Amino acid sequence: MRCPFCGAEELKVIDSRPNLENNTIRRRRECMDCSSRFTTYERIEDVSLMVVKKDANREEFNRSKIMRGIVRACEKRPVSAQQIEDVVTRIEQKLANQMKKEVSSQAIGELVMAELKQLDEVAYVRFASVYKSFRDIDTFVLELRKMLHEKKQ
Numbered sequence: 363m364r365c366p367f368c369g370a371e372e373l374k375v376i377d378s379r380p381n382l383e384n385n386t387i388r389r390r391r392e393c394m395d396c397s398s399r400f401t402t403y404e405r406i407e408d409v410s411l412m413v414v415k416k417d418a419n420r421e422e423f424n425r426s427k428i429m430r431g432i433v434r435a436c437e438k439r440p441v442s443a444q445q446i447e448d449v450v451t452r453i454e455q456k457l458a459n460q461m462k463k464e465v466s467s468q469a470i471g472e473l474v475m476a477e478l479k480q481l482d483e484v485a486y487v488r489f490a491s492v493y494k495s496f497r498d499i500d501t502f503v504l505e506l507r508k509m510l511h512e513k514k515q
Contacts, residue, residue: 363391363402370395381448385455403447411457412464420464425454428474435489439482449477483509 364371370393377390386405392398411423429450436446453473457465471493478486487506496502 365393365396365398366400367398368393368396381451386451411462413470414464414466416467423457423465425450428453428470431489431492432474432478432485435478435485435492436482439485441482441485445481449474449481453477479509 363373365373372394373391374394375389376392376399377388379388380386381388381403386403389402389404391400391402393400412420413423414420429446432446432449453470456473457470475486475490475493478489487502487509490496490505491502494501494505496505
C-alpha cells in the first residue's frame with residue numbers, strides 16, 4: 363500500500379476497529395514521510411456475485427458503482443461519508459445474506475432506494491428520478507405524492 367498523497371510506502375496504523383456488522387475493519391493510517399492521515403477498509407473477499415442487467419447481460423457485482431450512485435444522490439446534502447459507507451455495507455450484506463450467485467440490477471436499485479428513503483428523502487428522490495427514468499414532471503410529482511402519503515401514515 364502507498365500513501366495516496368505522496369506515494370510513499372512506509373505507513374503506520376494509528377487506529378484499527380471493526381465496522382458495524384463486523385464484516386470490515388477500518389484502519390486509520392499515517393504516512394511516515396509526509397505525515398498525512400487517511401482511512402482504509404479491509405473486507406473479506408466473497409464469492410463473486412453476478413448482476414443481471416435490464417438487457418439480460420451479466421457483470422460482476424461492483425461495490426464502487428453503488429457507492430458512486432449514492433454519493434451523487436447525496437451531493438450537497440447533510441449526509442456524511444461514513445453514513446454512505448454504512449449504507450453500501452448494509453446493501454452488500456443483504457445481498458450476501460441472500461446466498462444467491464445472481465441478482466438483478468432492479469433488486470439492487472430497490473435496496474438502494476429503501477436505504478436512501480431512510481437516510482435522506484431528497485437523496486432518495488434524486489436517485490429514484492434516475493433509477494425509475496422519470497420522463498416528465500408528472501411522474502416526478504406522482505412519486506413525491508406517494509412519498510408524502512406514506513409519510514402521513
